[in-house]
Amino acid sequence: MISNPLIGPSLAELRARTSMKWRLYPDSILPLWVAEMDVTLAPAVSQAIIRAAESGDTGYPYGTDYAEAVARFASERWGWDGLDPSRTALVPDVMMGIVETLRLLTAPGDAVIVTSPVYAPFFAFVTHADRQVVETSLTTDGRLDPAAIEDALLRARSGGSAHPVVLLSNPHNPTGTVHTRAELEATAEVARRHGARIVSDEIHAPLVYSDASFVPVLSVAGAENAFALTSGSKAFNLAGLKAALLMAGPEAAADLARLPEEVGHGPSHLGILAHTAGFADSADWLDALLAGLEENRSLLGDLLATHLPQVTWTPPQATYLAWLDASALGLATSASANALAVVSDLAGPAKFFLDEAQVALSSGHVFGRGGENAVRLNFATRPEILTEAVTQMGAAAATAGR
Numbered sequence: 001m002i003s004n005p006l007i008g009p010s011l012a013e014l015r016a017r018t019s020m021k022w023r024l025y026p027d028s029i030l031p032l033w034v035a036e037m038d039v040t041l042a043p044a045v046s047q048a049i050i051r052a053a054e055s056g057d058t059g060y061p062y063g064t065d066y067a068e069a070v071a072r073f074a075s076e077r078w079g080w081d082g083l084d085p086s087r088t089a090l091v092p093d094v095m096m097g098i099v100e101t102l103r104l105l106t107a108p109g110d111a112v113i114v115t116s117p118v119y120a121p122f123f124a125f126v127t128h129a130d131r132q133v134v135e136t137s138l139t140t141d142g143r144l145d146p147a148a149i150e151d152a153l154l155r156a157r158s159g160g161s162a163h164p165v166v167l168l169s170n171p172h173n174p175t176g177t178v179h180t181r182a183e184l185e186a187t188a189e190v191a192r193r194h195g196a197r198i199v200s201d202e203i204h205a206p207l208v209y210s211d212a213s214f215v216p217v218l219s220v221a222g223a224e225n226a227f228a229l230t231s232g233s234k235a236f237n238l239a240g241l242k243a244a245l246l247m248a249g250p251e252a253a254a255d256l257a258r259l260p261e262e263v264g265h266g267p268s269h270l271g272i273l274a275h276t277a278g279f280a281d282s283a284d285w286l287d288a289l290l291a292g293l294e295e296n297r298s299l300l301g302d303l304l305a306t307h308l309p310q311v312t313w314t315p316p317q318a319t320y321l322a323w324l325d326a327s328a329l330g331l332a333t334s335a336s337a338n339a340l341a342v343v344s345d346l347a348g349p350a351k352f353f354l355d356e357a358q359v360a361l362s363s364g365h366v367f368g369r370g371g372e373n374a375v376r377l378n379f380a381t382r383p384e385i386l387t388e389a390v391t392q393m394g395a396a397a398a399t400a401g402r
Contacts, residue, residue, distance in 0.1 A: 005288060030392070033378060038380060042236055048274055049273070066243065087247065087250070091263055096244075097244050134155060150193075163195075202216065208318040
C-alpha cells in the first residue's frame with residue numbers, strides 16, 4: 001500500500017526545492033499559494049524519468065501513448081469511453097493549448113466569456129492573444145449560471161463578436177466546484193443557441209473527491225463541437241515537465257486538423273513520458289493522495305473554525321485549493337484583475353496575511369469579479385505546515401483586532 005504522499009518530504013527538504021513555490025519568498029514565510037503540491041512523486045513517474053535519463057531517451061516526442069493513457073484513465077475513473085486519441089493533439093501546457101484553440105475558433109477582438117472568480121491566467125492569456133475577456137459571475141453558491149452566461153453572450157454579440165467562446169474551468173479554480181451534468185448541458189445549449197463554442201480547462205479533473213463526480217465536457221449532450229484540455233501537471237505535480245492534451249469533440253475534428261503542426265513541438269518528450277506514467281500506472285498513488293487531501297480538507301475546516309471563525313468557505317469538491325471569504329476582516333482591496341494580473345500579485349487579505357502572519361496565499365483580486373475579499377489557500381502540504389499556517393493567520397487577525 002502506498003502511504004500518504006503529502007507526509008513524505010520534511011519542511012527542510014521542501015525548503016531545499018528550487019521551484020517558484022519555495023523560492024519566491026524567504027524561509028520565514030510558509031508558502032500556501034501557487035498550485036504546486038508538497039509531495040513525493042508517484043513511483044511510476046519517477047521511474048519513467050530516471051529510465052529515460054539513464055538510457056538517453058531525451059529526444060523529440062512521438063506517438064499517442066499519452067492520449068491512450070488519458071482515454072483509459074477516463075474510462076476507469078469517470079466511466080467515459082468517448083475519448084478518441086485520433087481527435088487529440090499534444091500541446092505544451094493547458095494555457096498554451098487554450099490560446100492555440102482560441103486561434104482556431106475566434107478572430108482578434110472576439111469575446112471570450114469567463115465565469116469569475118476564475119483562474120487568474122485566463123485574463124492575461126486571453127488578452128495577450130488579442131481576444132476580449134467578458135466576465136460573468138457564478139451563482140451566489142458558486143455554481144455555473146447558464147442564464148448569466150447567456151447574458152454575457154448577448155453582450156458579446158451586441159459588441160460585434162462574431163465567434164464568441166465560453167471558457168470553462170472544470171472543476172472550477174479557485175472554488176473547487178465540480179460542475180454537474182445538468183449545469184454543463186444547460187451551458188452547452190446556451191452556447192449552441194448563440195453560435196458560441198465551449199473550451200474547457202479540465203486540468204484538475206483527476207482531483208475530485210468522494211463526495212462529487214467529475215463530468216467531462218465532451219461527454220455532455222450539446223457539447224459535441226467543444227474542446228477540452230487536460231494534463232497531469234496538477235494531479236501528479238508535474239508543472240515543471242511540460243505536456244498537455246488538447247481533445248476535440250466529434251464536431252470539432254475539422255477545427256483540430258487546422259492546428260499548426262509546430263504547436264506539437266512545444267511539449268517535452270520527458271514530460272510526455274512522465275504524464276503518461278501518471279495517468280497509466282499511478283492509480284494507487286493517486287488514491288493515496290486523494291485520501292490525504294480529504295484529510296487535509298477536513299483539518300482545514302477544523303483549523304478555520306478554531307483560529308479564524310470570521311473566515312467562511314465552502315469545502316471544495318475537487319482540487320487542493322480552498323477559496324476563503326475574508327469579508328469579515330475588513331481588508332477588501334479595490335484592485336481588480338487585468339491583463340497583467342498574475343498569481344503572485346498581492347492586495348487586501350492576502351497582503352495582510354503575508355505581512356502579519358508570514359503566510360503566503362493567492363490574492364483573491366487576481367481571480368476577477370467577486371474575489372476582492374477572498375484568498376486562495378493551497379492545502380496540499382504536510383498537516384503540521386497547514387496547522388502552523390492557519391494558527392499564525394488566526395493570531396495575526398486577533399492581534400489586529402479583526
